[in-house]
Amino acid sequence: MPSATLLGQALISGVLAGGMYGLLAMGLSLSWGLLRLVNLSHFALAFLSAYIVYELGTKYGVAPWWSAAMVVPLMFAVGASQYWLFDRFRVNELASLLITFSFAVIVEAGIQIYWTADYRRFETHYATESIKAGPFFIPVLDLTMCIVASVLAWGTWMWLRKTYVGKGLRAAAEDADIAAAYGVDHRKLAYILSGIGAAYAGIAGTFIALIATLAPAQIWAWLGVVFAVVIIGRLGNPMGALLAGMLIGASESLAMAVLSPAWAPVVSFSVLIVILLWDPEWL
Amino acid sequence: MTDLLVVTGLRAGYGRAVVLSDISFRLGAGEAMAVLGRNGVGKTTLVDSIVGVTRRFDGSLVLEGRELAPLAPEQRAALGLGWVPQERNIFRSLTVEENLTAVARPGPWTLDRLYGFFPRLKERRANSGGALSGGEQQMLAIARALATNPKLLLLDEPTEGLAPIIVEELLSALARLVRSEGLAALIVEQHAHKILPITRSTLILERGRIVHQGPSDELLAEPARLEKFLGVSAR
Amino acid sequence: MNERANAWRRRGVLAGLAAGAASLAAPSILRAAPSGTPVRVGGTLSLTGFLAQTAAIHKIAAEIMVNEINGRNGFLGRPVEYVLLDDQSKPEVARSLYEKLITVDKVDLIQGPYATAPILAAMGVAQRYGKVMIQSSMGIPKLQTYDRAFPATPFGPEPDKTYPNVILDAMASLPHPPKSILVLTSKFPSAQFMAKGMREQAEKRGLKVALYLEYESGNRDFGAIAARVKEADADFLWVGSLGLESNQLLEALHKLDYKPRNHFHLYPAPGPLALSPDGDKALCSTFLEPAEPFLSRPGVKRIAAEFKERATKANLPYAVIDAQAAGMVSEWQILEAAVNGANSLDDKVIADWLKKHRVETIYGSLRFDGPYNHGDAAQLIKQAQNKEWKVVWPKAFAAPGVTLMGT
Incomplete structure (x- = not known):
């Protein structure tokens, strides 16, 4: 039987790792839930951002937060332009899957040409720093990421509930024609939302650069688990996405500590299936 | 009396199908007009054409001197059309209050005033739209249209499918709206006797064309004539 | 995900065209000595997909070797042309591309792909057409059952038995030899194969196996695994890792303020591991390093310099020739020796020649007459x-003044 220290440590690192799932899931969930666009290129944008942060950091010594300050607005612009294309060609949910997949493949190829297929690692001194709390160690970077993710999730959640734009988007997501007949200019709002979703990819990318390993094919490594997180967290719900991410992260980590690390990939989909079958009230 | 809405030679429908032909009428400021007719004569199509969700083949729609024909629904809404669709189509995932504030535009109809008008909605302000009863949904649909502070309210069969007691409550609210508030309205109804008393004028459609146009009280005084147009449904 | 498969296929065609164009262009400049119709050698590498980072190394090594060979006598006096296609890191793609190379492109000879799964897929095709196939990276020799398949890397026939003992001998030579071992491995078949051998041999030699753990390849978070490694706290940590997994694990351990006492890594990305502050004193197996005594082997200095130049130009972060690139060099050296030695392009004649002769390669002198066509194991x-x-x-291969460091 694993010790309490081991379980506690596994839980901490799992919840924190799950913050990354949540952060990646948030942008995807917003565009899927509120724009009916399944944006597979979200992962590609996150990794493109990560590579840019890596490049600026390793070649020019730019601190990651300054890189983020450049990458996030850039991604907002990319997201908004993506919506222009979706709108221009009247892309539906299924077609969006194909188009954004192609876009992701193009980005992946571009990354591979410029940065090669080799693994890249942005070594920073804060990558391995931890706070000691009793017998447990809390990695500083992961904790920062989770705090940022939580602030974003809560902020977005409030924005969708309290602002005219947020409510308009939710109304339009439910019935775009009716919302339009009440003067909700769905398109204008959609540009903003598409931009925000991509900006979140930029933020996630900054943390990916600091925490994870970069390789072009890694773009697809997060796809399965993040989709599970989006669905468990309910479409269009940023708080749900974050909490679901942490739930999956914690479950994976506990499975690794108690059973075998090889069980981790099975966990996310098992949790998804259980939740879909159980369909609890609180979700 | 100045004209609020002037429809001239309107021909409209869905896809390739023409439902309405040669529709021309005027609606004055503050005037409430009933649109009567049997099932499938094009009453809903008329409302939808004003809102802008049908296909217009010909004719013009002028609201306060502005041509609506080239405008998208959201632009028409911004000019002052408040639509209460037949299916109600409230936003089920939004709360009652969000349904109202999501579309609100500045004007005399504030949230407080809407709640004053429909106290039942105030009680259920935090419930999601999907949790409301049919009558409550209809009130919400009307309140939502009012929240946009429209110049013209378009109601499509507001009493359909509701319990008689709710219908009474709703009709009295409508009566207050058009009489005391002086709000211009186009009200589609199956049941003439319910709506004639609260409207000033009446339009009767048959197979997509206007077959009668005149003051509501005249029609009310001549049940035989009403019967001729509407058959049994007049009662 | 059919759409994805199709998109990948389309990319494969493009990459194949580009690679074909490049391989056509390269030898044309250096066709001075050999003449006549080129001898076409077909092969695939995982230029895209999850194995792409190593394929880039192999591709450069192959290009260098084709140039080298054409600078000498080519194959039987004819220039050599490498027809390289992209198998996208997928065995099924490798299988159909080899089929295409042999039947449609009608290449004269083939060269093996990279990694066990594509190699097995290609081997089936090679066997069907009786082609000689030389490969450098099949970590499980007993799977190489085809009698015209030859290893270019001296794993030896049973690396799961010989290999752990080289490591354990090294450990036993330390002033404080480890008493317990923790075996952690990816479920990637060739890593798992070695990990099981490691556990078995360690037990045989009386080491306590504190923990044996497997994780799925592509594991994202090493936090929980690190917590288990720290808790077990063995004297020797053996990691059956691929790519950057070792870096991720060591970082996760660092976050828990834990430093393994002795640690070995199976197939790590060599550059990042050596450069990482956590990689200090990490152990790894090799067959060759760009140092003495290896550089004194014939041609190695020149090839190493050429590799460094090309790899730097291609923007590879670790532009140093190592066992990975040497595998591809060895493949071409063996093929060159066999074709010219047997004086034939016939696969049967070439195979028979190889079974009777030794070949001087970048790895030293190799023979192919043992089980599974393997010779002696030569792990370092x-x-x-x-x-x-x-x-x-072993100490004989250590440069002067270099010793194994333990804790």
Whole structure:
């Protein structure tokens, strides 16, 4: 039987790792839930951002937060332009899957040409720093990421509930024609939302650069688990996405500590299936 | 009396199908007009054409001197059309209050005033739209249209499918709206006797064309004539 | 995900065209000595997909070797042309591309792909058409059942038995030899194969196996695994890792303020591991390093310099020739020796020649007459010391002044 220290440590690192799932899931969930666009290129944008942060950091010594300050607005612009294309060609949910997949493949190829297929690692001194709390160690970077993710999730959640734009988007997501007949200019709002979703990819990318390993094919490594997180967290719900991410992260980590690390990939989909079958009230 | 809405030679429908032909009428400021007719004569199509969700083949729609024909629904809404669709189509995932504030535009109809008008909605302000009863949904649909502070309210069969007691409550609210508030309205109804008393004028459609146009009280005084147009449904 | 498969296929065609164009262009400049119709050698590498980072190394090594060979006598006096296609890291793609190379492109000879799964897929095709296939990276020799398949890397026929013992001998030579071992491995077949051998041999030699753990390849978070490694706290940590998994694990351990006492890594990305502050004193196996005594082998200095130049130009972060690139070099050296030695392009004649002769390669003198066409095992152990890999074991191969460092 694993010790309490081991379980506690596994839980901490799992919840924190799950913050990354949540952060990646948030942008995807917003565009899927509120724009009916399944944006597979979200992962590609996150990794493109990560590579840019890596490049600026390793070649020019730019601190990651300054890189983020450049990458996030850039991604907002990319997201908004993506919506222009979706709108221009009247892309539906299924077609969006194909188009954004192609876009992701193009980005992946571009990354591979410029940065090669080799693994890249942005070594920073804060990558391995931890706070000691009793017998447990809390990695500083992961904790920062989770705090940022939580602030974003809560902020977005409030924005969708309290602002005219947020409510308009939710109304339009439910019935775009009716919302339009009440003067909700769905398109204008959609540009903003598409931009925000991509900006979140930029933020996630900054943390990916600091925490994870970069390789072009890694773009697809997060796809399965993040989709599970989006669905468990309910479409269009940023708080749900974050909490679901942490739930999956914690479950994976506990499975690794108690059973075998090889069980981790099975966990996310098992949790998804259980939740879909159980369909609890609180979700 | 100045004209609020002037429809001239309107021909409209869905896809390739023409439902309405040669529709021309005027609606004055503050005037409430009933649109009567049997099932499938094009009453809903008329409302939808004003809102802008049908296909217009010909004719013009002028609201306060502005041509609506080239405008998208959201632009028409911004000019002052408040639509209460037949299916109600409230936003089920939004709360009652969000349904109202999501579309609100500045004007005399504030949230407080809407709640004053429909106290039942105030009680259920935090419930999601999907949790409301049919009558409550209809009130919400009307309140939502009012929240946009429209110049013209378009109601499509507001009493359909509701319990008689709710219908009474709703009709009295409508009566207050058009009489005391002086709000211009186009009200589609199956049941003439319910709506004639609260409207000033009446339009009767048959197979997509206007077959009668005149003051509501005249029609009310001549049940035989009403019967001729509407058959049994007049009662 | 059919759409994805199709998109990948389309990319494969493009990459194949580009690679074909490049391989056509390259030899044309250097066709001075050999003449006549080129001898076409077909092969695939995982230029895209999850194995792409190593394929880039192999591709450069192959290009260098084709140039080298054409600078000499080519194959039987004819220039050599490498027809390279992209198998996208997928065995099924490798299988159909080899089928295409042999039947449609009608290449004269083939060269093996990279990694066990594509190699097995290609081997089936090679066997069907009786083609000789030389490969450098099949970590499980007993799977090489085809009698015209030859290894270019001296794993030996049973690396799961010989290999752990080289490591354990090295460990036993330390002033404080480890008493317990923790075996952690990816479920990637060739890693798992070695990990099981490691556990078995360690037990045989009386080491306590504190923990044996497997994780799925592509594991994202090493936090929980690190917590288990820290809790078990063995004297020797053996990691059956691929790519950057070792870096991720060591970082996760660092976050828990834990430093393994002795640690070995199976197939790590050599550059990042040596450069990482956590990679200090990491052990790894090798067959060759760009140092003495290896550089004194014929041609190695020149090839190493050429590799460095090309790899730097291609923007590879670790532009140093190592066992990975050497595998591809060895493949071409063996093929060159066999074709010219047998004086034939006939696969049967070439195979028969190889079984009777030794070939001088970048790895030293290799023979192919043992089980599964393997010869002697020649594993070495290297260690990251001051951010550089140094061969430390067996002592005969260590540069002067270099010793194995333990804790």
